[in-house]
Amino acid sequence: MPVKISPYALGATLYMPAIRHDILEIIHGEKLSGLKSMVICFEDALAESQLEEAFENFTQLATQIKLSIKKPLVFIRPRNFDIAIRLIKHCDLSKIDGMVLPKFTLDSLPIWQEILEDTHLYWLPTLETQDVFSYLEMQKLADSLSTFKDKNKILALRIGGNDLMSVLGLRRPRDMTIYDTPLGYVIKMLVAVFGSTGFALTAPVCELIENLDILELELKSDIAHGLVGKTAIHPNQIPIIQDAWKVKASEFAEAQAIMNAQKAVFQMDGAMCEPATHTTWARNLLERYGAYGLLPNKVQEFMTKHN
Structure with missing residues (x-):
């Protein structure tokens, strides 16, 4: 292989x-x-x-x-x-x-x-x-x-x-x-x-x-x-x-929370998270993060550019 x-x-x-x-x-x-x-x-x-x-x-x-x-x-x-x-x-x-x-x-x-x-x-x-x-x-x-x-x-x-x-x-x-x-x-x-x-x-x-x-x-x-x-x-x-394919910081945090969840269902950023149904999505997103990293913070990017 x-x-x-x-x-x-x-x-x-x-x-x-x-x-x-x-x-x-x-x-x-x-x-x-x-x-x-x-x-x-x-x-x-x-x-x-x-x-x-x-x-x-x-x-x-x-x-x-x-x-x-x-x-x-x-x-x-x-x-x-x-x-x-x-x-x-x-x-x-x-x-x-x-x-x-x-x-x-x-x-x-x-x-x-x-x-x-x-x-x-x-x-x-x-x-x-x-x-x-x-x-x-x-x-x-x-x-x-x-x-x-x-x-x-x-x-x-x-x-x-x-x-x-x-x-x-x-x-x-x-x-x-x-x-x-x-x-x-x-x-x-x-x-x-x-x-x-x-x-x-x-x-x-x-x-x-x-x-x-x-x-x-x-x-x-x-x-x-x-x-x-x-x-x-x-x-x-x-x-x-x-x-x-870079990952949004909010999605990254959500995926981590789903993978580490102790609860069957919880709320995050106004959306329901259910590890039983969202774990595959979270695993894929973290794999995507491993390949591309996070999207830059647009506010921080703007401040860095203009300071």
């Missing part, structure tokens, strides 16, 4: 094509300091003609990765089964944390299990195919994963927003969050199905690079739905995404 990693450690997950020549600098923190996770992509980010260049680039950089506590989590996303097998057989993946599994379905589960069973790699299966719109199909997948022998290797399930919108022949309007589109229903359904069986889910990308107001609004819904991280496609999105 790989070293236990919290799904909250994912933060903003930045995608980059495997042909980029600054990947090693990003891994070592020389660029984009503070990045929590990244995906080196052999799939959508590359044309077929670029694959060999990508393999050559990745093969070289994989041997040069230095282990560091500051290193972001590093995942690779293969194009298909054959590319995944080639990466495992011919590349040094000892310092790679996991693999993003594209177009993940119930039918592909046993194939991925066979490919990855002798590796240390965490799984990030991506839900992005037509059957994701079916509650019945997702329940079947959740049931299978809940009894899957390597389920502890599944760090989180990714919601592939753009691919799912493509299935519908739609694109997100520029003035709306993803929750204002048909995917709002899909996200709620996936949270109900997979969240209730103990699996973490990450939020779809916000492709509106310049409209950071929409990103901030969308992040509030991501967190309200219990999602644990979000794909980023531009460096400007990274600090906004990671700040959004």
